[in-house]
Every structure is written in structure tokens, then in C-alpha cells.
Amino acid sequence: MRALQVQDHSEKPVFLDRSIPTLAANQILIRTAACALNFADLLMIRGTYQETPALPFTLGMEVAGEVAGLGAEVTGFEIGDRVAGFAGSGGLAEYCPLEATRCLKLTDGMSFDTAASALISYGTSHLALTHRAKLTSADTLLVLGAGGGVGLTAVEIGAALGARVIAVARGPEKLQVCKDRGATITIDSAEEDVVAKVKSLGGVNVVYDPVGGDPFVAALKCCRPEARYLVIGFASGDVPQIKANHLLVKNVDVLGFYWGGYMGFAPQVLLHSLRDVFAMISKGQLNPHIGGSYDFDQALEALADLKARKSIGKLVVRGPV
Template sequence: MQAYRIVASRGPANLTRIATPEPGFGQIQVRIKACGLNFADLLTLEGRYQDIPSAPFTLGMELSGIIEKTCDSVDNLAVGDRVAVFSGQGGLAEMGVFDSSRAIRIPDEMSYEHAAAFQIAYGTSHMALDHRARLQPGETLLVTGAAGGVGLTAVEIGKLMGATVIAHARGADKLAVAQQAGADHLIDDSEDLRSRVLDLGGADVVYDAVGGAAFKAAFRACKPEGRLLPIGFASGEVPQIPANHLLVKNLSVLGFYIGGYMKFRPDLVRGSLTQLIAWYLDGRLKPHLSHVLPLSQVAEGIELLRSRRSTGKVVIRTGD
């Protein structure tokens, strides 16, 4: 089968042919239909991600497909089930073997492309805003990088949860995408973020996928008792947080990494995905896919993330 793999530590990734893996204890074999790309895939390729598997390994953190085989120890899933898998690795391939605990059935109404783009972006935003920040109806939510993979879902979910949403992004086209997802106010990257947010009354919750200068400005635009969620650092700069400023406004900075929850509270992740799929079936969530590419063009998909030319999600179609 074909797989997009890193063979040596910090080495390049290439599309290559490898043997089809067989399921072991507690595992399922999945014929992969689609794989969602994430900024973390780019960081992994550059050796900058916080949770890089040991080489060799196949890239691709989330996928969808059909179960081809199961181990006798698996009793919650069956051959033929349509599933989404929060794999962590292995999604950019034609076939894969994964722990059954990382798989969830998907409804017939959900396409494989939507399912592959769903788990990390929507799961991150829902758990961060609901479980960690406790976002309340009527509060003001500021989202930086609001047209990106996770940022756009934060706009959508924040609006669904009853917040007033301020979207911050680069350029009119990206801001238009955020507006379509429900943003109430739009701030271009060329504007003074701090002053614009303060003019709107300040932020109760900040969902920051950018880091760097955007985080610093958002930090200073918080209301008293504001909560900040550092979700990612697309700018390349991890901000340093002045603890004395936290004291003055009684601010809270809440770390969130959905991969960590998969290890110590997978029940929360599964519960979140169950809720999100229900919202999807009700038509309340509409995944935005800017590009759907074949496996042969995975490198081009990664470049779309690197150059920040995509909006929402980039999905790689790995099978027919």
C-alpha cells in the first residue's frame, strides 16, 4: 500500500510503498478514505511539534474510512462500520491499523471528507471553549487566526454557544469566511487589535491560534477575569506571559491540548465528538473544506498550510 512516511528522525517525508499492517490486540484495520491535514503535521515535518512519534512513521493525525478487519478482542466495532479515527499518526495512507478506542462510528449522512476534517478542529474548539474556558451565553469571544483549521470552528461553536464573536484574520477573503461562520465583528491583521477589541468592550475569552504579537494584543484587551486559551502558534512565536499582569486583571491562562486528553480523559473527547456529530446532523455545524486533494498531492496540501493560503481544512482523499 502507499503511505506518506518519515523514515528517519527529522528526515523528509515521502510517498512510498509499505506492507499492509495487520490488526493486533484491541485494534482495527481501516481502509482509509480521507485524512484531514493539521498545522501539527507541518510542525512534525519541521521537527517542532511537542509530540513527535519515533521514526519511521506515517503522518496523518485524523482520518475516516471503513473497517476491513478487527481483532477478536474488539467487541464495540465491526467489519463494514464507517468510522472516524483520532489516530495521532498513520492517516496519510491507503490502509491503517489503529486502537479501537480511538475510533468512533460516523453516520451515513456524514461524508468521509467531513469526518476526516471534523475531530481535531471541532473537538479542540468545543472542549477548549466548553470544558476549559466555560464560555457563557452573552460573553465576548475573540478568535485569532479565525479563518484557519481550528479558528474557524471556534467562531462557529462560539456563536452556537451564544457568545458575541470577534474574528481576527489576515485579509478580506479570510474575514469573509469567518463572517459566514457567524462572526459578529471582523478585525483585519493590519489593524490595531488591542484598540479595536477594547472599542468593542473587551474580551471575556480569547481563543488564540496565532501566538506572537496577536496573543500579546489580545492579552491586553481582556476584561477583568478574562480567560485566555493559547491553542497554537502559527506565527512561529510562543508568547511569554507576564504573571504580574495576570494579577492586575485577575486573568486566567488555560492550556489546552486535545492529544493529551486522548491519553488521560478519552471519555471527554468521545463525549465531545458525540455532541458535535449531533449538531452536525441537525445542520448546526458546516465544515469548511478549502481544498480536497489526492494522496499523490499531499506535499501540495502541506504547502497550503505552510503558506497560510488555505481556509478551514485541507483534506487528502486517500481512497475511492
């Protein structure tokens, strides 16, 4: 099978021919139809992601396709089932082995592109907003980096849960997409004073922050008393330092959130959330935005576009066959 592998953290990934993996007893083999890209893929290439596999490894965290093989102990799946799952790595290949407990069956009406693009981004936002921040329809939600793949899902899920959503992004095109996904108010961070604008609106109860850096400092100033601040990631490359006295004065909760961690210590919480996400998509309450689809041979181009932040929403690489 063909696979896109990282062999050296100082070099670009390369396409290689590899043997189809032998399955463990608890795994299924997915014939890849779609693999969605993530910012974490770029970190893995450099070796800076918190869960970078040992070299060499195949890229690709989110995969969807058909079941092509079953481990000896797997139940509940059959050859030919349409599934999606969180691989962590290995999705940018013709076949991907995956623990059955990481997979969900798909309805016939859901495309592989949609399913692959929904796992981490929608799963992250749904679990963070519902399980950690306990967002309600009475809350005002501030989403930083709202035009990105994860931020846009927070806008959409926040709106679906009935909250007033303030979306912060750069440029009119991204702001329009945020409006289309349910943002009540949009702020162009390249043109407007985010703190002044949000404070004029009365502040916020929940902050969703996949950016870090200076935007973190600004958003913390926008918090109402007893606000919940979700730390999702650091796309800016800058991990901010928190002044504890600021939290004390406003009684603000800062909530760390790492979606993949739940697979280790509370997998059923994560899978329950994903089932809710897929149900909301099937009902039309959520509509994953795919910013670009690429053939397998174009995977390096797709990664370059992701790095250049050219995308609005998710980028998806189709399987090689």
C-alpha cells in the same frame, strides 16, 4: 499498501510501499477514505512536534473510512462500518490501524471528508470552549487566527453556543468566511489596530489563541476582569512569555489546552465532546469548511499549500484507493 512517510527530518516525506499493519487486539483497521491535514503534520516533518513518532513514520492525524479488520478484543464495530478516528499518525496511507476507543461511528449522511476534517479542529474548539473556558451566551469571545482551520471552528462553535464572536484574520476573503460562520464582528489584523478596536467594543471575556507571539500580547490587553485566555498553540512560531503581574491586576485566567492530551488522561471527556460535535454537524448547527480536497498523489502539494497558509479551513487528502 502505499503510505506517505517521513524517513529523515531534514528531507521531504516520500511515498513508499509498506505491508498492511498487523492489528493489536484492541485495534481496528481502517481503509482510508479521507485524511485531514494539520499544522502539527508540518511540525512532525521537522521533528519539532511534542508527540513526533520515531522515524520512520507515516503522516496523517485524522482519518475516516471503512472498517476493514478487527482486533481479537474489539467489540461494538463490524467490518464495513463507516468510522472516523484520531490516529495521531498513520492516516496518509491506504490502511490505518487505530485503537477502537479512538473511533466513532458515522451516520450515513456524513461524508468521510467532513468527518475527517472535524475531529481535531472542531474537537479542539468544542472541548476548549465548553470544558475549559466554560463559554456562555453572555460572553464575548475573541478568536485569533480566525481564518485558519482551528480558528474558524472556534468562530462557528462560539456562535453556535450563543456568544458574541470577534474574529481576527488577515484579508477580506478570510473575514467573509468568518462572517459566514457566525462572527458578529471581524477585524483585519493587516489593516486595523486590534487592541484599539476590541477595547472600543468593551473588551472580551474569553480569548481563543492558536497563534501566540505578538498577537498574544495584544489580546491580553483586551481582556476584561476575570477573562479566560485559552492557549491553543503557537502558529506564529513564537511562544510568548507571560508577565504574571498582568494576570494579577485583571484577575485573568490563562488556560493551557492540548486536545490530544485528553486521550491519555481523560479519553471519555474527549469522546463525549466529539459525539456532541458530530451531533451538531448532523443537525446543521456546524458546517465544516473544507478549503481544498486533494488526491492521494497530491499529498505533498497539499502539505505545501498548508505551509504557505493558502487555505481557508481544512485541507483533506483522499485515500489512495
